[in-house]
Amino acid sequence: MADSSEKTEDPTSKKTGDSRKKGQIARSKELSTTLVLVGSAAAFILMGEQIATAIFQVTQRTFTLSRDETYDFNHMFQAWGYAFETISVPVLIYMFIALVAGVYGTIALGGYNFTWQGAAPKANKLNPLAGIKRMFGMNGLVELLKAIAKFIVVASMAYGSLLLFQDEALHLDMELYPRNLFHAMELISWAFLMLCCALIPIAAFDVPYQSWKHNKEMKMTKQEVKDERKNSEGDPQVKGRIRRLQYQAAAKRMMQEVPKADVVVTNPTHYSVALKYDPNGETAPILVAKGSDELAMHIRKIAGAHGVPIVSSPPLARAIFHTTEANREIPEKLFMAVAQVLAYVYQVKAFKKGKGKRPPPLRKDLPIPEDMRY
Template sequence: MAESDGQERTEDPTGRRLSQAKEKGQIPRSKEAATAAVLVAGMAGLMLSGRSLGLALLEVFRSSFSLEREAVFDPQLMIEALATHIAQVVWPMLSWFAVVLLAAILGSTLLGGLNFSSQAMMPKLSKLNPMNGIKRMFGVQALVELLKSIAKVTFIGTIAALLLRSNLSHLLNLSVEQLSVGLMDALDLLLWIGLAICCSLLPIVAIDVPFQVWNHTRQLKMTKQEVKDEYKDIEGKPEVKGRIRRMQYEMANRRMMAEVPKADVVVTNPTHYAVALKYDRTKPKGAPVVVAKGVDEVAMKIREIAREHKITQVASPALARAIYHTTKLEQEIPDGLFMAVAQILAYVFQLQAYQAGKGNRPTPLPDELPIPNELRH
């Protein structure tokens, strides 16, 4: 289907397009499925509850024709008799109605599910336009529906003719049976033939359901430009997205900087990189965790906060780069860096003890810490 700009609807509908269509009441529905469900369930319900319903009706007839003459002219007795007759019939009828009602709901919602759309309930003046009505009557969709109806009538009529032909001898034998036996036999045969004719709708349903799904998708297909426009609407304009990213980056930075005062040591490049590490001494099997990291201006801000809170800073360019490139925030350092970081933490803890007057001055760290080649950057 060509659009005004020459583009064709070649793209499958997006989730948003399907959601909007559902809000408007545009969902795939199969009338054939609903009809077949009601007919099959109705016939099956009659087969299950028909005996109790027939016995109830028979009792109503018997009691109705056995009324005494005085009761016929007594309004009070007639009202009581009517109530009794209704009570005798209502429960078998209600069970059958319940089966049919449940089948009608399931058959209607089997394809498309339950959907309540206020937009679909709103009156549309365009539907009152006679020209639009004529177009619908003589349009392609009307022609398709006409062909479907002819095919259905032909198919079901053929099935009915075959069933009658196969049971012709049984039908002819009914005339020689006793009245009571013949009636029961005829009713039984009628129910089975009716159920078989109703079941002949199932192949039609099997064809119609996939067709309705395909047709619904086809009607909602989009052009490439519509997909692009929708993506822009969802994602927003580039400048807005950029501003959101900047705000998110700033918020993440603020949260990260708030963790720097909790660190045990800051490993620096010493100018371009800075990594803040925290080690929980109550968890001997745990590893140091990166609570903050950054380069250039962010690294400078980390060092500044570390100075303000008197966090020990250790210059180790290779280790700072290795931690920065191999470890994410709030993650433990890799196994290969345990030895190097352990030496730095031991140095820091000894230095803190020395500054507190509880130990000797620690031995300076070696110029080269043990860093595996695969973790060097």
């Protein structure tokens, strides 16, 4: 049998939401770093020549100043404006691409999440014993293996890029100026991109590992799931108590309406339904109270004490009980049967007042449709 304290259950939506509020979501530093570096390298390849050209133009202009321009303060500000105008556009494009890569790298795993709780200082992070445990735990071992793997992969890629660009680098001194400078920057850009791409396998390993690690940390025990459901939905015993109180309150209200009823239709041993009808109104007969077993007996007792006629018709009592809620009109399919019961009750009342003859007994085969028989 599984240990009840073992965390085997998936996290509930409430725990997931609470964790996000605390900043506890899956994050991959390797993915973020890789995307920033690869994006920066790609942006450098795209804008490197424009940046180099701008720097070359500014430098060339600076070294060709005349003596008068050197001592002219107004020219100093013009030189600054020229430098900014020349360099700003390609540099800003480069920075924008790097910024987008950095932002996407941060939210690619776990999504966007901003919370002050995650930035709040935690005393347990200052505990040296906990820090030592993190260093020599499973997570520390994985981080060590990732660091070793990054060193090996990056070193191998660096060596490979040196071999790849060796001939071109050795012949740069044979090229004309300033073409050799731009060629050197191009070689550096592609070498930088290759080194950055070397981190992709590390990030490809780290992303599923961080997701697995986060899901493992979020696992819950069966007892935790039960306790959380109990807290969110309410204690079953308390809910049962509330339902009983609600039922008792509803039953009490119904008992107060029984004396106002025109007739109580019963199945003598199980069901009782109290009906009220206003001949001058525009509504059908209304069910004012219903009950089964002990409550049915109580309805009959109250009806007898207040002189409300009690009529035995088991099929009709069951049909009304199962199809109609309290304070609701009876279904249209039962109009004919209820009308015959009310007519019988009114005739009995008239007979008792000496205003008519005794009515014949109520028919046992009242017109109740088959789909209304329970």
